[in-house]
Amino acid sequence: MKTIELRSPYLIFLGSETELTYAKTGAGLVEWRRELCKGQLALEGGTVDLGLPAMSVAEAAAGGIGSLVIGTAVVGGNIPDEWLDVLVEAVEAGLDIVAGVHTKLCDIPRLAEAAAKSGARLVDVRVPPARLPVGNGKKRTGKRLLTVGTDCAVGKKYTALALERDMREMGMNADFRASGQTGIMIAGQGIPIDSVVSDFVSGAAELLSPDNTADHWDLVEGQGGIFHPGFSAVTMGLLVGSQPDAFVVCHEAGRTHISGWPDFPLPTIEDVIYRTIAIGVLTNPAISCVGVSVNTSRLKPEDRAPYLAELSARLNLPCVDPLKGGTKPIIERLNAAMDDRSAKAKRFLA
Amino acid sequence: MKTIELRSPYLIFLGSETELTYAKTGAGLVEWRRELCKGQLALEGGTVDLGLPAMSVAEAAAGGIGSLVIGTAVVGGNIPDEWLDVLVEAVEAGLDIVAGVHTKLCDIPRLAEAAAKSGARLVDVRVPPARLPVGNGKKRTGKRLLTVGTDCAVGKKYTALALERDMREMGMNADFRASGQTGIMIAGQGIPIDSVVSDFVSGAAELLSPDNTADHWDLVEGQGGIFHPGFSAVTMGLLVGSQPDAFVVCHEAGRTHISGWPDFPLPTIEDVIYRTIAIGVLTNPAISCVGVSVNTSRLKPEDRAPYLAELSARLNLPCVDPLKGGTKPIIERLNAAMDDRSAKAKRFLA
Numbered sequence: 001m002k003t004i005e006l007r008s009p010y011l012i013f014l015g016s017e018t019e020l021t022y023a024k025t026g027a028g029l030v031e032w033r034r035e036l037c038k039g040q041l042a043l044e045g046g047t048v049d050l051g052l053p054a055m056s057v058a059e060a061a062a063g064g065i066g067s068l069v070i071g072t073a074v075v076g077g078n079i080p081d082e083w084l085d086v087l088v089e090a091v092e093a094g095l096d097i098v099a100g101v102h103t104k105l106c107d108i109p110r111l112a113e114a115a116a117k118s119g120a121r122l123v124d125v126r127v128p129p130a131r132l133p134v135g136n137g138k139k140r141t142g143k144r145l146l147t148v149g150t151d152c153a154v155g156k157k158y159t160a161l162a163l164e165r166d167m168r169e170m171g172m173n174a175d176f177r178a179s180g181q182t183g184i185m186i187a188g189q190g191i192p193i194d195s196v197v198s199d200f201v202s203g204a205a206e207l208l209s210p211d212n213t214a215d216h217w218d219l220v221e222g223q224g225g226i227f228h229p230g231f232s233a234v235t236m237g238l239l240v241g242s243q244p245d246a247f248v249v250c251h252e253a254g255r256t257h258i259s260g261w262p263d264f265p266l267p268t269i270e271d272v273i274y275r276t277i278a279i280g281v282l283t284n285p286a287i288s289c290v291g292v293s294v295n296t297s298r299l300k301p302e303d304r305a306p307y308l309a310e311l312s313a314r315l316n317l318p319c320v321d322p323l324k325g326g327t328k329p330i331i332e333r334l335n336a337a338m339d340d341r342s343a344k345a346k347r348f349l350a
Numbered sequence: 351m352k353t354i355e356l357r358s359p360y361l362i363f364l365g366s367e368t369e370l371t372y373a374k375t376g377a378g379l380v381e382w383r384r385e386l387c388k389g390q391l392a393l394e395g396g397t398v399d400l401g402l403p404a405m406s407v408a409e410a411a412a413g414g415i416g417s418l419v420i421g422t423a424v425v426g427g428n429i430p431d432e433w434l435d436v437l438v439e440a441v442e443a444g445l446d447i448v449a450g451v452h453t454k455l456c457d458i459p460r461l462a463e464a465a466a467k468s469g470a471r472l473v474d475v476r477v478p479p480a481r482l483p484v485g486n487g488k489k490r491t492g493k494r495l496l497t498v499g500t501d502c503a504v505g506k507k508y509t510a511l512a513l514e515r516d517m518r519e520m521g522m523n524a525d526f527r528a529s530g531q532t533g534i535m536i537a538g539q540g541i542p543i544d545s546v547v548s549d550f551v552s553g554a555a556e557l558l559s560p561d562n563t564a565d566h567w568d569l570v571e572g573q574g575g576i577f578h579p580g581f582s583a584v585t586m587g588l589l590v591g592s593q594p595d596a597f598v599v600c601h602e603a604g605r606t607h608i609s610g611w612p613d614f615p616l617p618t619i620e621d622v623i624y625r626t627i628a629i630g631v632l633t634n635p636a637i638s639c640v641g642v643s644v645n646t647s648r649l650k651p652e653d654r655a656p657y658l659a660e661l662s663a664r665l666n667l668p669c670v671d672p673l674k675g676g677t678k679p680i681i682e683r684l685n686a687a688m689d690d691r692s693a694k695a696k697r698f699l700a
Contacts, residue, residue, distance in 0.1 A: 184506030198551045199544040201583040219468055227632060229487030233551040233587030240582050263485055264632075282577060282614075340653070 001208050002129045006067030006188040007096050007121075008036040011055055015083055016045040017072040018228060023048045025100065025182050026071020029049065032161050032186045033178075038065060043082065048072070055294065057086060061093035067123070069185060070099040077102030088114045096121040100181035125184040128196045131328030135241045137283050142212025146223040146244035146275050148295070150266050151258050152231065154250045157183050157321065159293040162322040163219045163248070167331055174217040177208045183221045183270040193223050194234045201234065205241025220244065226275050227267040228258060239276065243283035246290045246334050247276055248327075253307055254298040269315065290337055291330030292319040352479045352557050356538040357416030357446050358386045358472075361405055365433055366395040366693055367422040373398045375450065376421020382511050382526075382536045388415060393432065398422070405438060411443035417473070419535060420449040427452030438464045444469040450531035469587050475534040478546045478554065485552030485591045487633050493564025496594035496683065497572040497643070498626050500616050502581065504600045505672065507533050509643040510670040513569045513598070517681055524567040527558045529588060533571045543573050544573050544584045551584065555591025570594065576625050577617040578608060582618040589626065593633035595642045596684055597626055599676075603657055604648040619665065641680030642669040 012026040020027065030037050030050045038056025042048065043185060050071070050205075060068070068090040074080060079087070079101060091114040100104055105122035106112050106274055115122050145163065160183075162175050167174035176183070178190030182333040196204045209218035220242045224231030249272050258264040267275075273289045280287035292311060298305040312319040318329035360383075362376040370377060370420050380400045389405025400421070408514030410418070418440040422429060429437070429451055435449055442463040449455055456462050457470035460678065465472050476536060495513065497506040510526050510533075517524035524532070546554045559568035570592045574581030599622050608614040617625075618679035623639045646654040652669060662669040668679035 137581040137614060165653075194547075194549040196548055198546055198548045198584045198587060199542070201548045201582060202580055229590060229633060230484040230552055232590050232632075233583045234548045236586040237548060237583030240579060243415060264487060275628075278625075279582075282582075283579060 002132065003189045003191050003265050004125060004184055006098055006123060006185070007244045009038045009065055009186055010066045010067050010069045011060040011095070012037055012050060012052060013086070014042040014046050014048050015072050015074070015080070016043040016052070017048045018046065020048055021227040022074070023050070023072040025073065026050050026069070027187055028182055028186055029069065029071065032165075033188070036188070041086070043086065055197040057089045057095070058092055059303060060090070065095055067098045067190060069140040070097070070101065073101065079105070079108060084108070084110055085297070087111060091115050091120045092118050092120075092238055094118050094120050096123055098123045098125065098185060098187065099133050100125045100167065109348055116154070125181040126192050126195055128191050132196060132200040133203040134200060135206055135237075137240075137244065139215065140206070140209070140211045142209075142216040142218065143338070144209050144218045144220060144242055144244045145246045145248065146220045146242045147248050147250055147288070148238065148239070148272060149222060149225050149250040150269060151225050151252070152228065153253060153259060154252045155257070155295045156250045157169045157294055159248055159250050159256050159322050159327065160219040160221045162327045163331065165326045167217060167219070170328070170331060171333070172217060173213070173215050174219055177218045177220045179205070179208060179221045179223050183333065193238050193350050194231065198233055198237070201237025202241030205238045209242055222250070225258070225267075226272060226279070229261050229264055233319065236279065239280055240283055244280060244287055245284060246288055246337065247280070248291050248293050249273060249276075249289060249331055250295075252295040254300065269311075286341060288337055289317060293327065293330070294319060295319050296321040296324070306323070353539045353541050354473065354475060354534055356448055356473060356516075356535070358416055358538055359388045360386055360417050360419045361410040361415045361445070362387055362390045362400060362402060362421040363418050363433075363436070364390055364392040364396050364398050364400070365424070365430070366393040368395070368397045370398055372401070372424070373422040375423065375535055376400050376419070376535055378532055379419065379421065379508050382428065383538070386538070387603055388413065391418070391436070392508055393436065398458040398652065400504055407439045407445070410440070410445060412464060415445055417446040417448045419469040420447070420451065423451065423667060429455070429458060429588025433474045434458070434460055437461060441465050441470045441472075444468050444470050445635070446473055448473045448475060448535060450475045465622050476542050476545055477532040482546060482550040482557070484550060485556055485587075487590075490556070490559070490561045490593065491564065492559075492566040492568065493688070494559050494568045494570055494592055494594045495596045495640070496570045496589065496592045496597065497598050497600055498585070498589070498622060499572060499575050499600040500619060500622055501575050501602070501605060503609060503643045504577065504602045504605070505643055506600045507651055509598055509600050509672050509677065510569040510571045511536065512677045513681065516677045517569070520681060522567060522681070523563070523565050527568045527570045529558060529571045529573050531585060537619070538648070543588050543682050546582070548583055548587070552591030559592055572600070575608070575617075576622060576629070579611050586629065589630055590633055594630060594637055596638055596687065597630070598641050598643050598680055599623060599626075600643045601641065602648065619661070636691060638687055639667060640684040641667050643677065643680070644669060644671050646671045
């Protein structure tokens with residue numbers, strides 16, 4: 001395994017943050033991996049509360065914490081000087097530091113020196129592992145579902161995590177596979193695909209969802225958009241390397257244009273389905289769409305159910321808002337599609 | 351301009367190479383930019399002759415040479431110790447060193463020190479410029495043709511260069527735009543697209559063919575293949591960022607599979623045309639295919655003309671081997687297509 005790997009359990013560092021909206025990373029960790037989050041640490045003035053026990057660095061070290069995870073993003077994406085005393089203390093106590101901020105941790109001399117002495121790691125989840133391979137396109141064992149989207153920021157990570165939660169609840173064998181920095185913190189491993197050199201994107205995607213048992217589902221977090229004027233190359237490499245058996249299209253109801261690219265109308269969901277299949281058959285001829293995951297937060301509450309029902313009728317696919325009712329209709333369709341596939345295969349072989 | 355830019359004219363360094371096949375870079379420079387190649391410099395034992403005047407570093411410095419270009423590739427792609435005395439002498443004399451080898455020039459202490467003193471640059475054409483932008487998808491002025499391919503190593507660079515030569519001969523205003531290391535050495539500028547982080551591939555491609563006059567053609571060197579299991583992300587980003595008005599499909603007659611990926615049959619030329627248009631319309635709805643450039647070297651001499659004639663009849667496109675008869679039939683088709691386009695536009699506006 002050559003992906004980034006974090007050492008759990010975690011102490012979530014919140015700096016002196018006062019607004020929850022800037023502590024999204026920490027909140028995401030608590031939402032999806034509550035069992036790995038053992039404590040939170042705020043500096044003077046910090047008021048954000050993720051509902052975890054307050055914990056000092058000394059308590060964390062004594063309690064077997066693996067990593068201090070920086071759970072907040074400061075505007076500008078750097079590490080403020082006021083954080084350094086605590087971070088150095090953590091490193092000296094042997095805790096790894098995990099961050100997805102713009103400044104590289106190893107470029108901060110005090111941290112780098114402390115880490116060299118204690119052996120703790122400074123893990124930048126924005127930095128891909130070294131020596132990634134070129135994609136080989138070989139079929140891997142196990143099954144894969146990829147979330148794709150009509151645009152960026154339409155719920156691709158959230159949907160993959162909700163599918164993991166719901167599939168596990170239904171007794172299925174499933175793992176979320178992270179391709180972006182927040183996802184990597186939540187999963188405890190992964191590769192920031194959009195930071196990988198383009199020659200190695202599909203190779204990195206292959207590492208993300210390695211061989212597995214026949215009943216196992218990798219739920220791969222998608223990136224970008226196949227019709228995105230800036231990021232389609234990322235999406236392409238991730239799709240080809242993930243060789244998904246199934247995919248879910250993520251969409252935000254009411255969005256009309258690529259966010260930040262006002263000259264580019266949003267593709268239709270049908271466009272995305274068609275293009276994803278057209279490209280995906282290269283490495284998995286059995287690829288199929290099993291549902292649509294919609295962020296309906298911009299709709300009036302009373303419009304949400306009709307919107308999803310109409311969409312579902314139009315596409316003949318389960319369409320859900322994962323925040324409202326979970327993803328089970330999609331999982332049922334997925335299982336039906338797989339049963340159908342194996343029945344067909346048996347008939348063919350009989 | 352944020353592409354790599356080389357300082358001409360050049361002194362071609364040939365080491366102690368004895369086989370022309372390992373001096374392809376130098377030979378390419380002489381073939382396509384003879385006017386910029388003022389001399390060649392071989393070490394003891396070197397027998398490769400590119401037909402340039404022999405020139406010492408001292409003569410080069412006195413004669414206003416801008417760069418010493420390493421024109422040979424050693425197996426393993428490093429810089430042998432035996433080269434260092436001459437390279438350091440060149441740097442001390444103020445010549446830039448240009449290389450596309452695996453070892454980074456600036457990682458060689460003697461070279462780095464000499465360069466810091468003299469102000470000469472150590473230019474690694476495999477290293478993209480820093481701070482590349484994300485693609486914005488905005489329409490640029492001037493016209494662009496991209497070479498695409500059924501696979502890697504099917505003549506995309508050669509075809510773009512042959513088109514440049516033939517268009518200039520026909521009095522057209524055209525420039526080759528390099529996206530790979532050898533191309534960058536030939537063009538004297540460019541960006542090694544496959545080394546760019548995937549988030550910035552289409553942004554880098556946009557920089558490669560900037561705004562220009564209405565009659566100007568950029569002839570963009572393609573990379574990878576849109577059906578390639580390893581490199582399709584590179585191809586995607588380059589296509590979207592280049593926003594080509596026209597493209598030429600490059601192909602090797604007789605190739606049946608993706609070279610090095612024996613499980614992947616080669617796509618048909620029709621597949622490549624269709625997929626390139628399907629993707630390319632995102633940033634240029636007027637994109638069209640204007641011809642096919644075939645490497646026919648694996649065919650028997652007597653089979654070449656019939657092969658091209660049959661292909662041309664099948665596709666209704668000019669199909670040429672640029673090494674045998676040049677690319678003029680493609681350029682004529684290109685001009686006819688553009689005339690047709692502007693006639694249609696005029697009718698529409700009348």
